[in-house]
Amino acid sequence: MIGAVRRWAGELVRRRELLYILTWREVRIKYKQSVMGLLWAILMPIVIVGAGLTVRYVFASVQGTPLAKDDLVLVTVKSVPWAFFVSAIRFASYSLITNSTLVTKVYMPREMFPIASVLSQLVDFGVASVVVVIVVGLLGTTPHATLFWVPPLLALLILFTTGLSLFLAAAALFFRDVKYIVEVILTFAIFFTPVFYETNMFRGWARLILLNPVAPILEGLGAAVTGHAMPGGGWLVYSAATSIIGCVVAMLVFKRLEPYFAESV
Amino acid sequence: MPDIALDVQHVYKKFRRGELHDSLRDLLPSLVRRLARRANGRGSAPELASREFWAVRDVSFSVERGEAFGVIGSNGAGKSTILKLLSGIMPPTRGSLTYNGRLSALIEVSAGFHPDLTGRENIYLNGAILGMSRDEIRRRFDAIVAFSGLEEFIDTPVKRYSSGMFARLGFSVAAHVDPDILIVDEVLSVGDFVFQQKCIAHMTRVIHSGTTVVFVSHNLRAVAELCQRAVLMEAGQAITVGPSEEVIRAYLARSEVRDFGDRGTGVFVSSIVVRDAVSGEERAHFVSGDEVAVDLEVVSRGSFERLAAVLGLRDDHEYNVFNVSSESLTGTSFALSPNEAVACRFKLSLHLAPGRYRFCTWVFRYDSETLYDHWQAAATIFVSSPTDVRGIVNVYPSVEIGAPRPVADTEAPESGGPSVVRVSHG
Numbered sequence: 296m297i298g299a300v301r302r303w304a305g306e307l308v309r310r311r312e313l314l315y316i317l318t319w320r321e322v323r324i325k326y327k328q329s330v331m332g333l334l335w336a337i338l339m340p341i342v343i344v345g346a347g348l349t350v351r352y353v354f355a356s357v358q359g360t361p362l363a364k365d366d367l368v369l370v371t372v373k374s375v376p377w378a379f380f381v382s383a384i385r386f387a388s389y390s391l392i393t394n395s396t397l398v399t400k401v402y403m404p405r406e407m408f409p410i411a412s413v414l415s416q417l418v419d420f421g422v423a424s425v426v427v428v429i430v431v432g433l434l435g436t437t438p439h440a441t442l443f444w445v446p447p448l449l450a451l452l453i454l455f456t457t458g459l460s461l462f463l464a465a466a467a468l469f470f471r472d473v474k475y476i477v478e479v480i481l482t483f484a485i486f487f488t489p490v491f492y493e494t495n496m497f498r499g500w501a502r503l504i505l506l507n508p509v510a511p512i513l514e515g516l517g518a519a520v521t522g523h524a525m526p527g528g529g530w531l532v533y534s535a536a537t538s539i540i541g542c543v544v545a546m547l548v549f550k551r552l553e554p555y556f557a558e559s560v
Numbered sequence: 561m562p563d564i565a566l567d568v569q570h571v572y573k574k575f576r577r578g579e580l581h582d583s584l585r586d587l588l589p590s591l592v593r594r595l596a597r598r599a600n601g602r603g604s605a606p607e608l609a610s611r612e613f614w615a616v617r618d619v620s621f622s623v624e625r626g627e628a629f630g631v632i633g634s635n636g637a638g639k640s641t642i643l644k645l646l647s648g649i650m651p652p653t654r655g656s657l658t659y660n661g662r663l664s665a666l667i668e669v670s671a672g673f674h675p676d677l678t679g680r681e682n683i684y685l686n687g688a689i690l691g692m693s694r695d696e697i698r699r700r701f702d703a704i705v706a707f708s709g710l711e712e713f714i715d716t717p718v719k720r721y722s723s724g725m726f727a728r729l730g731f732s733v734a735a736h737v738d739p740d741i742l743i744v745d746e747v748l749s750v751g752d753f754v755f756q757q758k759c760i761a762h763m764t765r766v767i768h769s770g771t772t773v774v775f776v777s778h779n780l781r782a783v784a785e786l787c788q789r790a791v792l793m794e795a796g797q798a799i800t801v802g803p804s805e806e807v808i809r810a811y812l813a814r815s816e817v818r819d820f821g822d823r824g825t826g827v828f829v830s831s832i833v834v835r836d837a838v839s840g841e842e843r844a845h846f847v848s849g850d851e852v853a854v855d856l857e858v859v860s861r862g863s864f865e866r867l868a869a870v871l872g873l874r875d876d877h878e879y880n881v882f883n884v885s886s887e888s889l890t891g892t893s894f895a896l897s898p899n900e901a902v903a904c905r906f907k908l909s910l911h912l913a914p915g916r917y918r919f920c921t922w923v924f925r926y927d928s929e930t931l932y933d934h935w936q937a938a939a940t941i942f943v944s945s946p947t948d949v950r951g952i953v954n955v956y957p958s959v960e961i962g963a964p965r966p967v968a969d970t971e972a973p974e975s976g977g978p979s980v981v982r983v984s985h986g
Contacts, residue, residue, distance in 0.1 A: 400671035402648040554651040
């Protein structure tokens with residue numbers, strides 16, 4: 296299995312130029328005929344952060360407690376990675392179907408398509424992160440040493456997204472139902488994920504929410520920026536294990552199914 | 561021991577007619593069926609289940625390094641499937657395919673294009689898809705653009721291109737990939753005549769430079785000119801493998817057997833007789849310039865209107881020497897009631913170069929262009945000529961050679977721009 300992973304990584308590195316140009320194509324096409332161009336990458340997180348702030352304001356007024364500054368920071372920090380996750384999954388799970396002419400007419404490592412979709416969303420995420428930094432700065436948050444947690448947590452999120460994307464892209468090619476299921480789940484998943492709220496508001500149910508591997512990562516990101524306590528060590532290990540094992544398993548499944556893609560599109 | 565670039569051994573490919581299970585609801589029953597079959601111990605047997613068929617069956621051939629190898633056969637013979645197997649787009653059901661070196665396939669040269677991107681951007685995109693690095697593309701960029709002849713439009717989105725321009729750009733990118741083994745599918749039929757000549761010239765250069773080429777085409781003339789060896793595919797099987805001239809002859813001999821499968825349409829050419837127009841006797845050997853009468857009989861089993869019969873002539877490389885319809889010659893069509901027949905006599909002069917030619921005929925409704933019957937090799941004739949004219953037409957050439965005269969050594973041969981040829985009549 297390690298051999299398979301190494302061969303796979305080798306092929307990705309060898310054809311990194313193709314990966315780069317496919318990613319570039321996605322970004323380029325998306326912004327080509329739009330007036331706002333890259334501003335779209337900023338608008339999307341502004342909308343989701345705005346929604347989060349509204350929800351928090353409602354929570355606060357229902358409870359009769361004032362809206363804490365840290366709450367606003369938490370919502371901002373968590374909703375932008377969540378937006379990345381949702382759009383990357385949505386985009387990537389269609390990627391093989393959208394590129395069906397290439398899948399049936401040319402040979403190339405087909406994992407390039409879902410991975411390029413994830414990477415192109417990562418470009419948007421990069422732009423949106425600038426907004427996050429500015430908002431968090433304006434709110435006057437002092438940087439904590441826990442900020443060092445941010446890069447490894449983002450790496451886990453990207454890894455988990457990639458694994459899930461590979462799996463869903465392959466599945467959507469064989470079963471057209473998959474795209475509807477993905478669509479429904481992505482639309483409502485925000486309610487089951489601690490984006491606009493924190494798991495500790497739930498007490499007993501918190502564990503159920505944390506079973507979603509994205510949840511501990513988002514909680515961790517929030518905690519890293521605000522300096523709050525990180526989610527219990529066990530949950531982060533759980534997320535890390537799910538992301539890494541999930542990505543490897545998804546890759547193995549993907550490569551096993553790949554020879555049949557051209558016949559199944 | 562010859563140096564083998566590509567080796568195909570007992571390759572099979574199974575396809576399913578109709579839909580695959582496309583939704584999850586259909587998956588469960590099919591899984592249950594598969595498990596049941598495995599429990600019966602038949603799971604690994606290579607037999608065909610219902611609705612399955614062999615697109616390619618037990619095909620073996622090998623291509624030597626530096627060789628140009630043709631794949632010919634009629635539609636649906638499995639040529640394209642072979643190419644997809646060779647280029648790794650699909651795996652074979654059974655058998656083995658091995659190759660040595662960098663392999664590149666020109667199957668659909670513009671598959672990688674995105675309509676919203678400009679020609680320039682698409683060159684980079686398609687180049688990368690075909691396996692070139694960015695550096696390689698940058699180095700060859702000018703050559704690619706020059707080959708396509710699209711310098712002016714290179715910064716225009718390709719969605720504004722005509723289909724010919726689209727295909728030209730596609731071929732130009734593909735032509736500049738520099739593989740050890742090149743697989744080419746029918747791309748030479750791209751663009752206008754001038755561009756096609758350019759493509760053929762390019763392919764010839766590629767072959768001479770030592771690249772191994774596998775070439776699939778309906779253009780038998782191109783296969784005969786470009787390839788040393790070829791394989792004839794029929795119904796998924798390799799019928800003949802050998803020198804391309806031999807394989808082409810075998811293909812033509814087989815296609816002389818008429819496919820009567822479409823008689824259900826009800827109107828067809830029932831007989832064709834080629835006669836000497838002067839004596840009226842039936843003949844197959846003629847001298848260039850002979851007057852010929854071709855009698856067709858068209859039989860109908862139903863009611864048909866606005867019918868036209870076409871007579872065509874092809875040479876040994878399936879080159880279309882001419883074809884003409886009864887409707888364009890007479891200005892009228894004919895109609896037939898059930899169980900009626902009509903005789904059509906075409907007259908023509910065989911101003912042909914020596915060689916073998918075959919007549920083909922078809923019957924169609926000329927206003928809607930509905931084809932009712934197509935007889936590809938209805939009759940074969942042989943033409944001889946006292947003068948050794950090569951090609952397809954006899955223009956009755958003659959030449960006069962004068963006495964040698966002294967010339968100054970500064971007199972250069974004429975060259976440069978197009979010269980005007982004056983033809984005077986009378």
